[in-house]
Amino acid sequence: xxxxxxxxxxxxxxxxxxxxxxxxxxxxxxxxxxxxxxxxxxxxxxxxxxxxxxxxxxxxxx
Amino acid sequence: xxxxxxxxxxxxxxxxxxxxxxxxxxxxxxxxxxxxxxxxxxxxxxxxxxxxxxxxxxxxxxxxxxxxxxxxxxxxxxxxxxxxxxxxxxxxxxxxxxxxxxxxxxxxxxxxxxxxxxxxxxxxxxxxxxxxxxxxxxxxxxxxxxxxxxxxxxxxxxxxxxxxxxxxxxxxxxxxxxxxxxxxxxxxxxxxxxxxxxxxxxxxxxxxxxxxxxxxxxxxxxxxxxxxxxxxxxxxxxxxxxxxxxxxxxxxxxxxxxxxxxxxxxxxxxxxxxxxxxxxxxxxxxxxxxxxxxxxxxxxxxxxxxxxxxxxxxxxxxxxxxxxxxxxxxxxxxxxxxxxxxxxxxxxxxxxxxxxxxxxxxxxxxxxxxxxxxxxxxxxxxxxxxxxxxxxxxxxxxxxxxxxxxxxxxxxxxxxxxxxxxxxxxxxxxxxxxxxxxxxxxxxxxxxxxxxxxxxxxxxxxxxxxxxxxxxxxxxxxxxxxxxxxxxxxxxxxxxxxxxxxxxxxxxxxxxxxxxxxxxxxxxxxxxxxxxxxxxxxxxxx
Ligand SMILES: Cc1cc2nc3c(=O)[nH]c(=O)nc-3n(C[C@H](O)[C@H](O)[C@H](O)COP(=O)(O)OP(=O)(O)OC[C@H]3O[C@@H](n4cnc5c(N)ncnc54)[C@H](O)[C@@H]3O)c2cc1C
Numbered sequence: 070x071x072x073x074x075x076x077x078x079x080x081x082x083x084x085x086x087x088x089x090x091x092x093x094x095x096x097x098x099x100x101x102x103x104x105x106x107x108x109x110x111x112x113x114x115x116x117x118x119x120x121x122x123x124x125x126x127x128x129x130x131x
Numbered sequence: 132x133x134x135x136x137x138x139x140x141x142x143x144x145x146x147x148x149x150x151x152x153x154x155x156x157x158x159x160x161x162x163x164x165x166x167x168x169x170x171x172x173x174x175x176x177x178x179x180x181x182x183x184x185x186x187x188x189x190x191x192x193x194x195x196x197x198x199x200x201x202x203x204x205x206x207x208x209x210x211x212x213x214x215x216x217x218x219x220x221x222x223x224x225x226x227x228x229x230x231x232x233x234x235x236x237x238x239x240x241x242x243x244x245x246x247x248x249x250x251x252x253x254x255x256x257x258x259x260x261x262x263x264x265x266x267x268x269x270x271x272x273x274x275x276x277x278x279x280x281x282x283x284x285x286x287x288x289x290x291x292x293x294x295x296x297x298x299x300x301x302x303x304x305x306x307x308x309x310x311x312x313x314x315x316x317x318x319x320x321x322x323x324x325x326x327x328x329x330x331x332x333x334x335x336x337x338x339x340x341x342x343x344x345x346x347x348x349x350x351x352x353x354x355x356x357x358x359x360x361x362x363x364x365x366x367x368x369x370x371x372x373x374x375x376x377x378x379x380x381x382x383x384x385x386x387x388x389x390x391x392x393x394x395x396x397x398x399x400x401x402x403x404x405x406x407x408x409x410x411x412x413x414x415x416x417x418x419x420x421x422x423x424x425x426x427x428x429x430x431x432x433x434x435x436x437x438x439x440x441x442x443x444x445x446x447x448x449x450x451x452x453x454x455x456x457x458x459x460x461x462x463x464x465x466x467x468x469x470x471x472x473x474x475x476x477x478x479x480x481x482x483x484x485x486x487x488x489x490x491x492x493x494x495x496x497x498x499x500x501x502x503x504x505x506x507x508x509x510x511x512x513x514x515x516x517x518x519x520x521x522x523x524x525x526x527x528x529x530x531x532x533x534x535x536x537x538x539x540x541x542x543x544x545x546x547x548x549x550x551x552x553x554x555x556x557x558x559x560x561x562x563x564x565x566x567x568x569x570x571x572x573x574x575x576x577x578x579x580x581x582x583x584x585x586x587x588x589x590x591x592x593x594x595x596x597x598x599x600x601x602x603x604x605x606x607x608x609x610x611x612x613x614x615x616x617x618x619x620x621x622x623x624x625x626x627x628x629x630x631x632x633x634x635x636x637x638x639x640x641x642x643x644x645x646x647x648x649x650x651x652x653x654x655x656x657x658x659x660x661x662x663x664x665x666x667x668x669x670x671x672x673x
Contacts, residue, residue, distance in 0.1 A: 108523075
């Protein structure tokens with residue numbers, strides 16, 4: 070499974086707003102911890118090791 | 132330098148005695164000298180001595196050091212000790228545990244049950260104070276000596292200086308009655324992590340130092356509130372350490388291990404009142420206990436570039452050092468001995484070429500790298516070194532409390548398991564279609580029930596042709612080396628474990644097994660030409 074970098078989220082504006090809302094009221098440290106948990110949850114959902122490696126590389130070098 | 136003890140003794144088992152070598156007109160030559168009588172040196176003496184090869188152990192103390200360093204001894208280590216005939220007392224004395232609990236701050240994040248796989252003579256591991264582990268081995272040496280095994284242990288014999296020659300080493304030794312000199316065809320360096328031998332030979336020992344100190348206290352308490360389980364706290368709210376480990380040992384003793392940071396005043400921290408302050412914070416002030424032993428450690432992960440230097444061979448902590456998370460120190464050192472013993476024996480008896488010993492470095496450096504990788508990862512999880520690493524560590528712990536997926540990411544030390552010598556020089560072909568991955572060439576043979584006993588009792592010492600529902604001759608001799616058949620049928624084990632571990636989906640199998648119980652190669656039938664080639668390969672003749 071290759072990393073899908075084509076549009077894949079049905080309602081992008083709504084998703085983005087929800088993501089930002091999720092950080093409402095969090096301090097910088099809490100936001101960072103939230104993001105870490107989110108990354109882990111999503112990574113487990115993806116599961117495929119090669120895809121995760123690709124995603125890590127893509128995030129490092131946008 | 133006077134021969135003062137560097138540590139207190141738990142058991143004085145080999146008091147200094149004058150040896151005839153000290154009065155000899157010319158230095159006496161020995162086939163094998165082992166420098167260091169720690170667990171690895173004594174195991175080396177047992178392996179070689181039980182093969183009938185004269186071996187002399189030199190140790191600068193008169194017995195076993197007091198502090199229990201190692202407490203976890205894994206299955207493979209016990210299986211090796213069993214080959215030497217000393218595992219039963221370890222098993223009898225040791226504590227078996229299966230339940231582990233992980234805490235973050237004051238919350239229990241989750242617990243796990245190791246649910247041991249059935250059909251093994253030995254448990255996944257036992258907890259036992261290292262001095263007992265060593266004592267049972269020295270007692271086995273005494274019994275073997277009584278049966279004629281040519282083993283000698285010389286206490287208060289400190290190796291001061293060596294000279295390496297093409298085919299031997301000259302050792303200058305100091306004793307309470309003055310110095311003397313001996314020669315050794317082979318010298319085994321089992322002199323521990325700070326190996327003076329390595330220093331004498333100017334050899335490297337590079338790796339990573341972890342910038343953290345650990346205060347270790349063994350305490351005796353009669354308490355029901357701490358059961359036979361392993362409890363690990365990340366960032367405990369009692370504040371006594373950045374992480375804390377509680378682990379049961381025999382004799383009502385618990386190991387408590389506090390991570391206390393890098394910049395610490397050792398003398399101050401080790402004062403009884405300060406050790407008690409931490410313990411009281413953790414145990415709650417009303418628990419009565421006695422401090423048996425305490426010490427402060429810093430940890431490193433490193434290994435020598437080369438374990439073999441001609442006629443000098445390093446084993447155990449002298450060759451490699453790991454952080455203790457995952458209990459891979461003594462456990463992996465025992466695997467070094469298991470690996471080295473038969474190879475050195477064959478080379479000394481002229482059954483195999485000298486280069487067989489190069490495979491000792493190849494295989495055990497491979498094992499050391501695997502152990503270093505595992506213990507480095509555990510250490511990084513336990514003591515995160517960057518803000519991001521700390522954040523992810525805590526994210527894993529937070530999620531683990533509610534979601535099963537995060538639990539395998541929690542790493543407070545991975546159990547020591549032996550490595551498989553995949554693709555290395557002595558390892559042969561896998562010609563058993565459908566054979567299980569765990570018994571592929573290079574693997575240590577897993578135990579299995581057979582009749583009223585266990586498979587591993589029948590393997591090791593020499594080469595074995597293990598057949599399962601397959602035909603093969605009783606012996607096969609190739610270039611002076613004989614492999615003996617051990618014939619089994621899947622029906623010998625009603626539980627099905629034997630078939631599951633050795634046949635997989637195959638109907639029959641032929642395995643060639645090394646003296647250290649590792650698989651050389653396997654086939655779906657007896658093929659004489661292939662077996663001969665595998666046997667040559669396993670002896671370093673290909
Ligand atoms: C806190 C802690 C916890 C640990 N927990 C575990 C665990 O749970 N499981 C595990 O498997 N391992 C564990 N280990 C590692 C384990 O203790 C070591 O791997 C093991 O002791 C190594 O044995 P060795 O024989 O190689 O070296 P050592 O035990 O260090 O023995 C070396 C010997 O050489 C002698 N010597 C030194 N210099 C000379 C000289 N010049 N002449 C003659 N003799 C000399 C020394 O006196 C000593 O007797 C732990 C270690 C620590 C520190």
